[in-house]
Amino acid sequence: MNSPSSAEPLLQLQDVSVAYRTASGAAVPVVRGVNLQLAPGEILGLAGESGSGKTQLLLSIIGLNGQHAQLTGSVRYRGQELLGRPIAELNRVRGARIATVFQDPATALNPYLPIGRQLSEVLRFHGGVPGRLARERACELLEAVQVADPHRRLQQYPHELSGGMRQRVVIAMALMASPEILLADEPTTALDVTVQSQILRLLLQLRERHGIAMVLVSHDMGVIAGLADRVAVMYAGRIVEQAGIDALFEQPQHPYSEALQRCVPSLAGPLPQRLPSIPGAPPDPAALAPGCAFAPRCAYRLALCEQRLPELREAGPGHWKACHYDQPLGRLRGELT
Amino acid sequence: MSAVQPELLRVTGLSVSYRLHEAGRRAALLHAVRDVSFELAGGQTLGIVGESGSGKSSIARALLRLVPASSGQACFDGQDLLQLRGAPLQRMRRSLQLIFQDPLASLDPRMSAEETVSEPLRVFEPALSAAERSARARVMLEAVGLSERYLPRLPHELSGGQAQRIAIARALILRPRLLFCDEPLSSLDVSIKSQIGNLLMQLQAQLGLSMVFISHDLAAVRFACSRVLVLYLGRVMELADRDALFSAARHPYTRALLQSAPLPDPRLARRRPAGTLGGEIPSPLAPPSGCVFRTRCAHAIDRCAAQIPALRRVGGSLVACHRAEEIAPY
Numbered sequence: 001m002n003s004p005s006s007a008e009p010l011l012q013l014q015d016v017s018v019a020y021r022t023a024s025g026a027a028v029p030v031v032r033g034v035n036l037q038l039a040p041g042e043i044l045g046l047a048g049e050s051g052s053g054k055t056q057l058l059l060s061i062i063g064l065n066g067q068h069a070q071l072t073g074s075v076r077y078r079g080q081e082l083l084g085r086p087i088a089e090l091n092r093v094r095g096a097r098i099a100t101v102f103q104d105p106a107t108a109l110n111p112y113l114p115i116g117r118q119l120s121e122v123l124r125f126h127g128g129v130p131g132r133l134a135r136e137r138a139c140e141l142l143e144a145v146q147v148a149d150p151h152r153r154l155q156q157y158p159h160e161l162s163g164g165m166r167q168r169v170v171i172a173m174a175l176m177a178s179p180e181i182l183l184a185d186e187p188t189t190a191l192d193v194t195v196q197s198q199i200l201r202l203l204l205q206l207r208e209r210h211g212i213a214m215v216l217v218s219h220d221m222g223v224i225a226g227l228a229d230r231v232a233v234m235y236a237g238r239i240v241e242q243a244g245i246d247a248l249f250e251q252p253q254h255p256y257s258e259a260l261q262r263c264v265p266s267l268a269g270p271l272p273q274r275l276p277s278i279p280g281a282p283p284d285p286a287a288l289a290p291g292c293a294f295a296p297r298c299a300y301r302l303a304l305c306e307q308r309l310p311e312l313r314e315a316g317p318g319h320w321k322a323c324h325y326d327q328p329l330g331r332l333r334g335e336l337t
Numbered sequence: 338m339s340a341v342q343p344e345l346l347r348v349t350g351l352s353v354s355y356r357l358h359e360a361g362r363r364a365a366l367l368h369a370v371r372d373v374s375f376e377l378a379g380g381q382t383l384g385i386v387g388e389s390g391s392g393k394s395s396i397a398r399a400l401l402r403l404v405p406a407s408s409g410q411a412c413f414d415g416q417d418l419l420q421l422r423g424a425p426l427q428r429m430r431r432s433l434q435l436i437f438q439d440p441l442a443s444l445d446p447r448m449s450a451e452e453t454v455s456e457p458l459r460v461f462e463p464a465l466s467a468a469e470r471s472a473r474a475r476v477m478l479e480a481v482g483l484s485e486r487y488l489p490r491l492p493h494e495l496s497g498g499q500a501q502r503i504a505i506a507r508a509l510i511l512r513p514r515l516l517f518c519d520e521p522l523s524s525l526d527v528s529i530k531s532q533i534g535n536l537l538m539q540l541q542a543q544l545g546l547s548m549v550f551i552s553h554d555l556a557a558v559r560f561a562c563s564r565v566l567v568l569y570l571g572r573v574m575e576l577a578d579r580d581a582l583f584s585a586a587r588h589p590y591t592r593a594l595l596q597s598a599p600l601p602d603p604r605l606a607r608r609r610p611a612g613t614l615g616g617e618i619p620s621p622l623a624p625p626s627g628c629v630f631r632t633r634c635a636h637a638i639d640r641c642a643a644q645i646p647a648l649r650r651v652g653g654s655l656v657a658c659h660r661a662e663e664i665a666p667y
Contacts, residue, residue: 049526050497162617163389192388193553194614197597219527222599226606245603263531264601265556267583274538275560277531281496 009076010213011038011061011098011181016073016083018056018065018237027070028286030056032237034073035312038181041211043203045228045245047221047260051282053237054217058183061215062094063087077181096126099174103186105166109158115169116154122176134176141172145202164195171202175210182206182214188223200226221264225249233257236283236293239312243319253321255298258329292324300325345547346377346400346515351409351419353395353571357622367621369395371571373409374648377515377564382541382548384562384579386555386594388618392571393551397517400549401433402426413515431461434508438520440500444492444507451488454478454506461511477506480543482536498529502536509540516541519551534560555598559583567591570621570629573648574657581653585666588656589634590614592667628659636660 018031031053038044046054059065061075063082075083082093094100102108110118119141120134129137135154142150145168158166167187174182184203188196204227206212218224224231225245232242233256241254252258262276280297283289292298295305304324312322353370370392377383385393399406400418411418414432421429437443444453455474458465465473475485481502492500501521508516521537522530534557541548550561558565558579565582567575567590575588586592593614600606616633619625625632631641640659651661658664 049528164617192618193555193597193599194388194593195617196599198615200599220599221527221601222606225601225603226599249601249603260527261601263527265531265534265560267556267559267595267598267600271560274535275531277535278528279532281498281529282526 008039009037010040010042010078011036011215012074012076013037013057013061014074014076016057016060016071016075018053018060019070021068021070022286026286029288030237030285031060034237034239036232036239036242038213038215040180041207041213042230043207043214043216043228045224045231046215046217046234047219047224047231047257048234049219049260049282051236051285052234053285054234055185056237057234058185058215058217061183062098062100063090064094064100092126095122095174095179096177097179098181098183099177099179101167101170101174101182101184101187104190105163105170106158106190108170109166111158113157114154115156115158115161119154119169119173119176122173126177137176138172141175142169144175144206145169145172146198147172164191164198167191167195167199168202171199171206175206175212178210180213182212183217184214185217186219187216189218189220196223197226203227221261233260236288237285238293238322239320240294240323241319241321242312247316247319251319252329253315253319254323255300255325255329256294259297259299292322300327300329343379344376345379345381345413347410347412348376348396348400349374349410349412351396351399351411352407353392353399353404354407355404365622368624369571369621370399373566373568373571373573375564375566375573375576377547377549379514379547380541380545381564382550382562384558384565385549385551385568386553386558386565387568387574388553390570390618390621391568392621393568394519395571396568397435397519397549397551401435401517402430431457431511432514433517434511434513434515435517435519436501436504436508436521439524440497440504441492441495443504444500446492448491449488450478450483450490450495450503450506453503454510457507457511473510474506477510478503480509480540481506482532496529497525498533501525501533505533505536505540509544509546512544513546515547515549517549517551520553521550522557523552523554530557537561555594567594570618570624572629572657573655574630575654576648577654585652585654587651587654587661587664587666588630588658589636589664590630592664593633595667628657636664 013036016034019027019029021027034057048054060071071083116135116138119138123129123134139150142153147153147168188199216227228245230244231248232239235256241257259278265275278297283293291306291308292310295301302324310322310324312320315321351373355367357365357367387393398404400411406419451474454477455470458470483502522534552558562579564578569590574590586595614633627642627644628646631637646657646659648655648657
């Protein structure tokens with residue numbers, strides 16, 4: 001199956017699945033048959049709640065899911081297969097062509113090493129750049145991510161920096177080897193709203209100036225709306241809807257995407273007596289029923305939904321959904337509690 | 338909102354400071370909360386917002402007597418909460434309860450839901466039999482939307498939303514009059530967040546509870562609170578009724594917070610001017626002179642460095658800003 005983008009993909013995921021072997025020998029699927037493409041310079045948002053598989057999908061791109069994970073399918077970067085490559089070869093791509101920014105900047109940095117050493121290490125590892133040049137580059141990048149007084153910062157340890165400053169350092173570190181793709185896993189979730197909006201603006205600038213493509217994982221539809229060009233909404237390990245950012249927010253086609261948006265309380269407009277919510281809880285990946293995983297919580301559920309898994313299909317130009325219900329959504333809004 | 342009931346809590350000039358000891362240095366005094374005053378009417382919810390380090394949780398902890406206040410009064414039910422000692426303090430504690438951000442961290446991992454929920458009864462109603470305690474726990478569990486099959490569960494057998502329901506049941510089983518909620522929704526997933534938010538509102542109406550709702554999430558505060566206090570580096574920047582604050586914020590910091598909040602609407606997000614707030618909250622060990630917000634404020638003038646702005650009435654709000662009248666409401 002083809003995914004929506006028409007430009008030549010930088011990254012192409014085909015039928016990617018991730019399962020974890022448990023002590024009892026059973027394999028628990030956490031990502032199930034995902035197809036995705038990322039175009040050069042594009043920001044793709046992966047939205048969904050905890051346990052939907054978005055982080056596992058992100059990690060599968062660079063094979064960081066851990067030793068108990070079974071990965072199948074295909075992950076191609078510029079046509080080159082990454083999945084199943086030996087670690088030594090993957091390490092030439094990781095951090096160099098595809099870099100990662102994790103959620104918690106406090107744990108992403110080594111507490112025992114000064115910032116400068118951690119930044120220049122990236123270049124020493126990828127391409128044996130001499131220390132002095134690497135430090136110059138580190139200084140430039142700290143400036144680019146708006147860290148004041150970069151020379152002094154290079155001498156400092158992570159504990160001497162605030163959370164927002166640490167996340168800027170982590171972003172600078174990810175940019176050291178001039179990657180083409182940035183994988184960002186909840187990059188602002190651990191930060192205050194004011195610092196969050198600064199970091200989101202910084203990420204947008206990086207795309208404008210350097211054309212870096214990004215895969216942005218976030219549970220926060222506000223963060224996705226502010227940054228992404230295109231969104232894939234995940235539920236129980238599958239993509240349930242994929243569309244351009246405006247289409248997804250204005251005309252969501254999957255009941256889960258619609259409900260996710262309606263759950264977010266608003267800063268303006270009429271104030272509801274009760275917040276819309278989604279009844280129930282996400283399913284246990286070890287005990288998935290045969291049909292649509294969202295069916296038990298869905299206001300639009302049909303008899304068919306509990307029997308057959310809906311395939312991801314094109315519902316409009318560039319707009320994909322995995323749902324049997326074909327009427328326009330919104331009609332049943334009042335019934336969502 | 339229901340009709341305004343008589344005042345339940347009046348806090349006047351509350352300050353909280355912590356003494357920091359660092360090896361090789363002289364002890365430093367960190368002023369976490371400075372001269373904070375507010376009132377809370379019965380059945381009302383007061384929201385406290387501000388960035389990390391603004392002193393939100395310290396206010397709650399001082400009023401609950403979990404940390405000492407360095408000065409101030411907190412008149413609750415005709416008594417000063419901050420002066421109570423011994424048995425009267427112990428009796429007062431049942432009227433004041435607290436729920437935390439992370440329910441899985443705030444529940445004892447070795448206590449079943451039933452033990453957790455009924456434990457306050459052991460302390461405050463020792464005359465009850467085990468059967469009576471168990472019956473009360475069942476009723477409370479049902480009130481928070483959990484069936485009795487959850488009674489034997491340990492925290493690790495619960496989802497985040499279920500664990501927060503248990504924490505709420507534990508806090509409410511003594512029928513407190515004032516509930517402090519410290520980021521009660523922040524660690525929960527979107528769909529669960531609104532379930533718990535609705536539950537809190539419903540229980541508040543049923544039980545006539547008053548609440549102090551601490552959150553960095555302005556949209557959640559708008560939904561849950563009738564009055565909002567905006568805190569920065571331990572000082573009140575703005576105090577206003579919900580509608581006044583969200584339709585006409587007066588203080589530059591409140592405006593910056595509103596402009597920074599993520600908007601779940603891509604077209605609005607693109608149209609919105611970039612937030613004006615640069616930099617980060619300064620260290621509370623070395624707060625700026627005059628107005629503590631001035632180092633990040635786009636409107637700061639010389640006077641702001643020289644003089645601490647008093648909290649005064651501007652429009653429908655109480656605002657601590659020298660230039661509140663000159664700045665158009667947001």
